[in-house]
Amino acid sequence: MGMIGEFKEFISRGNVVDLAVGVVIGAAFGKIVTALVDGIVMPAIGYVTGGVSVSDWKYVLKPSQLDAAGKEVAAEVAIKYGQFLQTAIDFLLIAFVIFLVLKAYNRVRKPAEAPATPEDIVLLREIRDSLKK
Template sequence: MGMMSEFKEFAMKGNVVDLAVGVVIGAAFGKIVSALVDGVIMPIISSISGGVDFSKAAWVLQDAVIGPDGKEVAAAVAIKYGAFIQTIIDFTIIAFVLFLVIKAMNRLKKAEAAAPAAPAEPSEDVLLLREIRDSLKK
């Protein structure tokens, strides 16, 4: 078996395809959550905190160096903790939503396992024997 045919067999297994779909959906969901945090949640937090824009919040370790011609020679060195705060909020929202999805899936699995199977209908022999029994009772 050649390497290409082995790879094709591996790639076409259900788990690999499911994983690929999950990664694509996860990436799209991450973008949605980032947009929610950047566009909705952080402005609310900013207004509550007195107008502080957390996305640009940074602790400057060294100011930018400006040359004699007025152009920036070296960029400022800063710790951008605001972006870190936004990333933590993104992660928290994604983790919470994943928790809810897994919780719902587990609940569905339990309900499926707990639901009793419908009893099978009796065979023709049993039905015939019941009819005979009922007619003998009369």
């Protein structure tokens, strides 16, 4: 079997296709949750905090330097932790929603049937039980 044949076999396996579908759906799902965070959750947090966007939160180590004309001579040095908080909230919401979806999926999914016990094991158990008596 040549390389083309091996590649066809690799691609035709269900796991590869399932993984590809999962990645595409996961990316789309991430965009939905990001829109939820950016459009609903963060504005609500901004409203509670006085209209300041969370992504704009920062700790200024050194303010920017302006000259007499008002032009910026030296840029501000700041630790911008707001964007990190927004991304962390985004991640937590995505993880929580995925948890809820998987929990619902597992509830709906039929339980897997237990595989049948091999006949030799059944016979050995019967022998064991009869010896106990």
